[in-house]
Amino acid sequence: MENLTEHFLELVRLTATDLPPDVESALRKAHTTEEDGSAAKGALETILKNVEMAREKSTPICQDTGTPLFYVHYPASMSTIALRKQIRDAVAMATEKAYLRPNAVDSITGKNTGDNLGDEHYPTIHFEESEGDELVVELMLKGGGCENVGAQYKLPNTELGAGRDLDGVRKVVLDAVNTAQGKGCSPGILGVAIGGDRGSSFLASKEALLKQLDEKNEDAALAEFEETVFEQANELGIGPMGFGGETTVLGVKAKSTHRLPASFFVSVSYMCWAYRRRKMVVKNGEVVYS
Amino acid sequence: MIKLTMPIADEDIRNLKVGDTVLLNGIMLTGRDAVHKWMIDTFIDKKRSPEGDDQEVYDAIKPLLEGGVIYHCGPVVAGLDTGEYKFVAAGPTTSIREEPYQGKVMAHFNAKGVIGKGGMGAKTLAACQEVPCVYFHAIGGAATLIAQSVKKVLGVHKMDFGVPEAIWVLEVEDFPVVVTMDSHGASIHQDVEQSSKAVFEKLVA
Numbered sequence: 001m002e003n004l005t006e007h008f009l010e011l012v013r014l015t016a017t018d019l020p021p022d023v024e025s026a027l028r029k030a031h032t033t034e035e036d037g038s039a040a041k042g043a044l045e046t047i048l049k050n051v052e053m054a055r056e057k058s059t060p061i062c063q064d065t066g067t068p069l070f071y072v073h074y075p076a077s078m079s080t081i082a083l084r085k086q087i088r089d090a091v092a093m094a095t096e097k098a099y100l101r102p103n104a105v106d107s108i109t110g111k112n113t114g115d116n117l118g119d120e121h122y123p124t125i126h127f128e129e130s131e132g133d134e135l136v137v138e139l140m141l142k143g144g145g146c147e148n149v150g151a152q153y154k155l156p157n158t159e160l161g162a163g164r165d166l167d168g169v170r171k172v173v174l175d176a177v178n179t180a181q182g183k184g185c186s187p188g189i190l191g192v193a194i195g196g197d198r199g200s201s202f203l204a205s206k207e208a209l210l211k212q213l214d215e216k217n218e219d220a221a222l223a224e225f226e227e228t229v230f231e232q233a234n235e236l237g238i239g240p241m242g243f244g245g246e247t248t249v250l251g252v253k254a255k256s257t258h259r260l261p262a263s264f265f266v267s268v269s270y271m272c273w274a275y276r277r278r279k280m281v282v283k284n285g286e287v288v289y290s
Numbered sequence: 291m292i293k294l295t296m297p298i299a300d301e302d303i304r305n306l307k308v309g310d311t312v313l314l315n316g317i318m319l320t321g322r323d324a325v326h327k328w329m330i331d332t333f334i335d336k337k338r339s340p341e342g343d344d345q346e347v348y349d350a351i352k353p354l355l356e357g358g359v360i361y362h363c364g365p366v367v368a369g370l371d372t373g374e375y376k377f378v379a380a381g382p383t384t385s386i387r388e389e390p391y392q393g394k395v396m397a398h399f400n401a402k403g404v405i406g407k408g409g410m411g412a413k414t415l416a417a418c419q420e421v422p423c424v425y426f427h428a429i430g431g432a433a434t435l436i437a438q439s440v441k442k443v444l445g446v447h448k449m450d451f452g453v454p455e456a457i458w459v460l461e462v463e464d465f466p467v468v469v470t471m472d473s474h475g476a477s478i479h480q481d482v483e484q485s486s487k488a489v490f491e492k493l494v495a
Contacts, residue, residue: 050432112452183408
């Protein structure tokens with residue numbers, strides 16, 4: 001099979017330096033809603049200027065280039081061993097070119113590997129075989145600040161009066177946003193998973209984030225849930241950077257997954273405004289990035 | 291817009307109020323999780339004795355921190371192979387992780403400011419009043435833009451902590467920040483937390 005290392009490198013560069021159009025447009029819209037002269041508006045102005053400059057200079061939007069999370073949908077004709085090696089090579093090359101900060105730290109010794117190559121979980125690569133002959137690779141770079149304010153709840157939650165229904169889910173998700181304040185680099189985007197076990201629930205909360213911001217949820221109940229949480233999270237008034245203001249979140253993306261009768265987990269992955277995710281599609285030797 | 295140059299005088303710090311936008315000039319140091327723990331363990335609480343280059347690094351940074359500023363930042367740096375360092379991306383990291391250490395560090399070194407994002411808690415706010423010093427908020431994620439204010443990398447210590455965790459000595463020009471915790475006990479973070487809590491309680495009632 002073809003060596004795609006150079007293309008993976010381009011995917012990493014693009015993701016780290018060029019914010020996707022749907023996110024930038026949500027930030028521009030937020031900028032118009034904040035009061036003139038407010039700290040919130042000033043923060044969004046700086047953010048938008050930075051987005052343009054990073055694109056122009058091809059340098060990282062944020063210095064925390066995050067955990068590289070790859071989602072690979074590969075055709076039966078491709079080897080995951082070869083794909084993994086090429087992706088890892090590309091990540092090391094991207095680090096050398098300063099598109100990525102060296103971020104892989106040994107949890108026991110505290111040593112940074114210097115090239116973003118850690119054990120089999122770092123970088124994280126999810127493989128899924130798909131029908132057809134297309135290779136689709138999505139990359140999300142998720143910074144530590146926003147990952148740290150993610151949360152998992154178990155329903156019912158007596159303290160918050162949250163039962164095992166969508167209204168209970170709404171309450172715990174709002175709690176996560178309120179607890180995060182500006183620390184996850186608001187305005188954020190919420191990836192919400194309802195159900196699963198602890199592990200699959202967090203996994204699903206990140207998958208929810210792969211959707212476009214303006215994409216309506218196919219499930220009517222979840223679409224309504226997303227809209228309600230979006231409005232109410234913004235009513236909290238935490239604002240960009242936690243300075244206070246109209247824009248606390250840019251979007252809410254929810255996904256439900258089956259659970260055991262005994263468990264009802266809700267997981268929230270908080271994504272910072274620097275919502276770096278890009279996609280590449282390889283078909284008939286042609287590579288398209290979006 | 292207020293312009294300040296490090297070392298900063300106590301009087302200038304007392305004049306700052308939350309909401310003020312400030313442009314910082316001169317020399318500042320980066321320091322985050324590993325550095326704060328190292329400072330506390332080795333030189334403030336003295337839980338361990340200085341080893342290797344510990345004392346040498348301490349002696350080098352101490353005069354720079356007198357009236358100086360600590361920046362919570364783990365940068366992307368170019369030129370790691372040649373030693374001709376250049377800051378490529380250098381926004382702030384979340385400050386609250388340093389809450390157990392910050393007040394003591396500011397007092398020990400008589401540092402006048404700490405730059406980060408997300409704000410800090412009651413212990414740091416109390417230190418701001420006593421030392422005095424302030425918390426400067428930089429815009430999280432605005433890393434390429436902020437890196438333009440770093441005119442020169444003057445040196446680096448503790449590279450064994452890794453690039454993000456090392457102590458980078460920087461010369462900055464018009465580095466943009468907002469005062470969100472001042473030396474008079476005011477904190478934008480505390481205010482926003484209180485008002486959002488009231489809204490939250492209504493929404494989940």
